[in-house]
Amino acid sequence: MDGLTDFKRLCVHTMTVKRWALAEAIEGFRAAGIPGITVWRQHLEPQGAKESGRMLRDSGIEVVSLCRGGFFPAQSAADRAKALDDNRRAIDEAAAIGAPLIVLVSGAVPGMPLAESRKQIADGIAAVVPYAEAAGVRLAIEPLHPMYAGDRCAVNTLRQANDLAEELDTPVVGVTVDVYHLWWDPDLESQIRRAGPRIFSFHVCDWRCPTRDLLNDRGVMGEGCIPIRKIRQWVDDTGYNGFIEVEIFSDEHWAEDPHVLLERIKTSYIEHV
Numbered sequence: 001m002d003g004l005t006d007f008k009r010l011c012v013h014t015m016t017v018k019r020w021a022l023a024e025a026i027e028g029f030r031a032a033g034i035p036g037i038t039v040w041r042q043h044l045e046p047q048g049a050k051e052s053g054r055m056l057r058d059s060g061i062e063v064v065s066l067c068r069g070g071f072f073p074a075q076s077a078a079d080r081a082k083a084l085d086d087n088r089r090a091i092d093e094a095a096a097i098g099a100p101l102i103v104l105v106s107g108a109v110p111g112m113p114l115a116e117s118r119k120q121i122a123d124g125i126a127a128v129v130p131y132a133e134a135a136g137v138r139l140a141i142e143p144l145h146p147m148y149a150g151d152r153c154a155v156n157t158l159r160q161a162n163d164l165a166e167e168l169d170t171p172v173v174g175v176t177v178d179v180y181h182l183w184w185d186p187d188l189e190s191q192i193r194r195a196g197p198r199i200f201s202f203h204v205c206d207w208r209c210p211t212r213d214l215l216n217d218r219g220v221m222g223e224g225c226i227p228i229r230k231i232r233q234w235v236d237d238t239g240y241n242g243f244i245e246v247e248i249f250s251d252e253h254w255a256e257d258p259h260v261l262l263e264r265i266k267t268s269y270i271e272h273v
């Protein structure tokens, strides 16, 4: 099985079908034959993590990860401590729903020098590592496109994420490769090779040309200009054989019937991933 001519490696994020509550997403994924789910924390509400875990275990759908932790930098020590508490809560939630992994969007504070944000991110991840180890939950640093460096994430290249993961040097911390954030980077192939077994997860969607909104205009695979298959091959060449996660933030696609969107995702997965 290579998982590429069938759907064995296909995972979809609950944010891709944002309007569905978790119970609807579970039913929709089952109907569409999608074997993996990455759960966003907002979809743990209103039923809570414990009940969500029961629903997910009963569904037979594999929980790939929980999105998201992170957002470590803050102007005050009190706010940085709050961020650590929230990350520990996310780790508890991941354990409760059977998610082996939390994806970290590291954070950035407008006006704070990036070097300071990056130092606070390194310190923040280091501070929650023991808690993650004890819970048996891994942490993946996800670099975000540099257009988000001002307010969302000061880790913007896979090289930076690799540097951070290597410095922390624990089997609990790895990286997420998301084609949307990284496809433009001339060092991407070499940094994917360098990451190797530290690649904990792999996200796909497409970069629309032109992009009409910096956050919510991602395309289904094939709607944009990312060489998704080539990047997927680089990732697989490292020995990665985990899920391929479809994560699409899109006002356009959120307006569609999610059942129809899931079928389009399956078609484009076969054709473009």
Ligand code: ZN
Binding pocket: 142, 178, 203, 247
């Ligand atoms: Zn992602």
